[in-house]
Amino acid sequence: MIDLTVRIGSLILENPVMPGSGTFAEGMERVIDVDRLGAIVAKTITPDIRHGNPQPRLTEVVGGMLSSIGIPSKGPDYFCAETVPFYARFKPPLIASISASSVEAFGKLAARLNTPGIAAIEVNLSCPNLEVNGRAFAMFPEATRDAIRHIKESTDRPVWAKLTPNVGDITEIAVAAHEGGADALVVANALLGMAIDVTTFRPKLGNVMGGVTGAAMKPVILRMVYQCAQAVPLPIIGCGGISSINDAVEYMLAGATAVQVGTANFIHPTTMIDIIDALPEFLRRHGLTRVTDLIGTMRANEAADPSWAAVG
Ligand SMILES: Cc1cc2nc3c(=O)[nH]c(=O)nc-3n(C[C@H](O)[C@H](O)[C@H](O)COP(=O)(O)O)c2cc1C
Numbered sequence: 001m002i003d004l005t006v007r008i009g010s011l012i013l014e015n016p017v018m019p020g021s022g023t024f025a026e027g028m029e030r031v032i033d034v035d036r037l038g039a040i041v042a043k044t045i046t047p048d049i050r051h052g053n054p055q056p057r058l059t060e061v062v063g064g065m066l067s068s069i070g071i072p073s074k075g076p077d078y079f080c081a082e083t084v085p086f087y088a089r090f091k092p093p094l095i096a097s098i099s100a101s102s103v104e105a106f107g108k109l110a111a112r113l114n115t116p117g118i119a120a121i122e123v124n125l126s127c128p129n130l131e132v133n134g135r136a137f138a139m140f141p142e143a144t145r146d147a148i149r150h151i152k153e154s155t156d157r158p159v160w161a162k163l164t165p166n167v168g169d170i171t172e173i174a175v176a177a178h179e180g181g182a183d184a185l186v187v188a189n190a191l192l193g194m195a196i197d198v199t200t201f202r203p204k205l206g207n208v209m210g211g212v213t214g215a216a217m218k219p220v221i222l223r224m225v226y227q228c229a230q231a232v233p234l235p236i237i238g239c240g241g242i243s244s245i246n247d248a249v250e251y252m253l254a255g256a257t258a259v260q261v262g263t264a265n266f267i268h269p270t271t272m273i274d275i276i277d278a279l280p281e282f283l284r285r286h287g288l289t290r291v292t293d294l295i296g297t298m299r300a301n302e303a304a305d306p307s308w309a310a311v312g
Helices: 075-086 103-112 139-154 172-180 213-231 245-254 271-285 307-312
Strands: 006-008 009-013 016-017 042-044 057-060 064-067 094-098 120-123 159-163 184-187 190-195 211-212 237-240 256-260
Touching: 009 271, 016 042, 016 159, 016 213, 016 271, 042 120, 042 271, 064 172, 064 213, 075 094, 075 307, 103 120, 103 139, 120 139, 139 159, 159 172, 172 184, 172 213, 184 213, 213 237, 213 307, 245 271, 256 271
Parallel strands: 016 256, 042 094, 094 120, 120 159, 159 184, 184 237, 237 256
Antiparallel strands: 006 009, 057 064, 064 211, 190 211
């Protein structure tokens, strides 16, 4: 018997596979059996109604996608009245994702979500901190610590801190999230990038810059998961460029307890189910009985000096 269950803090998931926030929505139940997922992660909501960024919001890049959606949000009232009841019909726990522009607003929004049907709160820390410098919370340890601490004081739900990869040292932010009381880390959101149309000389995105997601980012985020797993004793949910069983396993070997699939959902909407289906056979082939046996079991090359990895 193969055991696919994983534990993220106090939450036990049937398996380690779930969607990345914003890449899954109502309607997916017509394409996949949503009950098979380890969890459902909703699109980020903000305290206010937001319409999102100017068009175009999406373009393809080699190995992935570049997007600047700008978190269009119908706000917490709609979320609690419509989205939460909609997902209540499915078995996997619902993870709400929140974003706000101040520590105070983060706390208020988290408190507003103290409603049945929400199993955990994922904190999208990639949004601008308007009270300080307008840069993303997760670019600074203090802002990360303050936001997570305030959210923890405002809710009794488990709190997952979703980090940005747009930092020099991700472990400083991971440590700050841990100090703030995060129950888990999600590593990570999109890599900041841009693309220009050389026929029109115009940026390909209405917002000029956007987030690179998909296969192109996988080695970068895998490295960050590995670093975070060494730095903090928290469960880590790896997210970046996962589109196959091998990608998911790689993340778990690097130290992730679970994984999120984003861009691949747009390419093959069955990707998450395909990974869940393939996991038992993968484990059997390697003589393992529990998916947790994979976590952090990469066989490190003892001769390698990680400090040289970045300089070639
Ligand atoms: C179209 C799109 C919308 C997204 N919206 C959100 C969002 O609302 N909140 C969030 O935290 N991340 C959002 N993300 C980021 C994903 O959840 C994920 O972190 C990122 O895409 C990396 O995973 P991937 O390479 O598997 O796509 C979005 C990504 C895409 C492509």
